[in-house]
Amino acid sequence: MNLIFLGAPGAGKGTQAGLLSRKLNIPTISTGNILRAAMKDGTPIGKEIESYMQAGHLVPDALIIDIILKRVQEADCSNGYILDGCPRTIAQAEALEAAGIHFDKVLSIEISDQEIIDRMSGRLVCEHCGAPYHAVSMPPRTAGVCDVCRSKLVRRPDDEPETVKARLDIYHEKTEPLKAFYAQRGVLAPVENQPSIEATTAEIEKILGI
Numbered sequence: 133m134n135l136i137f138l139g140a141p142g143a144g145k146g147t148q149a150g151l152l153s154r155k156l157n158i159p160t161i162s163t164g165n166i167l168r169a170a171m172k173d174g175t176p177i178g179k180e181i182e183s184y185m186q187a188g189h190l191v192p193d194a195l196i197i198d199i200i201l202k203r204v205q206e207a208d209c210s211n212g213y214i215l216d217g218c219p220r221t222i223a224q225a226e227a228l229e230a231a232g233i234h235f236d237k238v239l240s241i242e243i244s245d246q247e248i249i250d251r252m253s254g255r256l257v258c259e260h261c262g263a264p265y266h267a268v269s270m271p272p273r274t275a276g277v278c279d280v281c282r283s284k285l286v287r288r289p290d291d292e293p294e295t296v297k298a299r300l301d302i303y304h305e306k307t308e309p310l311k312a313f314y315a316q317r318g319v320l321a322p323v324e325n326q327p328s329i330e331a332t333t334a335e336i337e338k339i340l341g342i
Contacts, residue, residue, distance in 0.1 A: 137149050156212065162217055171185070185290050186289045
């Protein structure tokens with residue numbers, strides 16, 4: 133089963149993709165994670181990516197598509213995969229189609245902009261091991277300190293409120309049109325915002341019939 137998760141930044145795509153990945157035993161391909169790894173490595177490409185992401189801009193299509201096409205050819209994708217964070221534009225979706233990549237279902241998580249802003253402003257991550265936290269919904273045992281390795285917790289630059297607003301503007305302009313694109317192909321499945329992670333998971337499993 134080849135799947136895509138669509139939704140605004142912070143909608144919960146990564147969380148739900150991870151849960152579904154374990155249930156179906158297929159990998160989640162997160163372009164965000166791949167891009168952040170490149171930034172952490174400090175390569176020239178990583179530094180270029182960092183300048184785009186910190187400004188709340190999209191990384192160029194050609195770079196994203198090249199990363200995805202290489203990844204889906206790996207052995208663990210032979211029984212399917214979940215894309216999280218790609219495609220983000222009609223041009224990217226068309227490039228994936230042109231490369232012969234098609235999807236069984238495109239899950240679009242629907243959530244308001246204000247809830248996204250509130251949610252992302254509370255996100256924290258360990259600067260050493262990368263463990264995720266949230267100031268409200270998943271706080272660390274000690275404020276500002278990672279439970280796992282006791283390192284400092286920080287807010288990612290792309291989670292700053294002004295950057296989030298810029299990312300939402302880009303989402304509505306560039307990415308949201310993908311819903312119509314995949315609806316025309318008969319594979320779009322809206323997932324209405326639910327009161328909990330578990331309820332959202334249950335709705336997704338109902339849609340997929342699993």
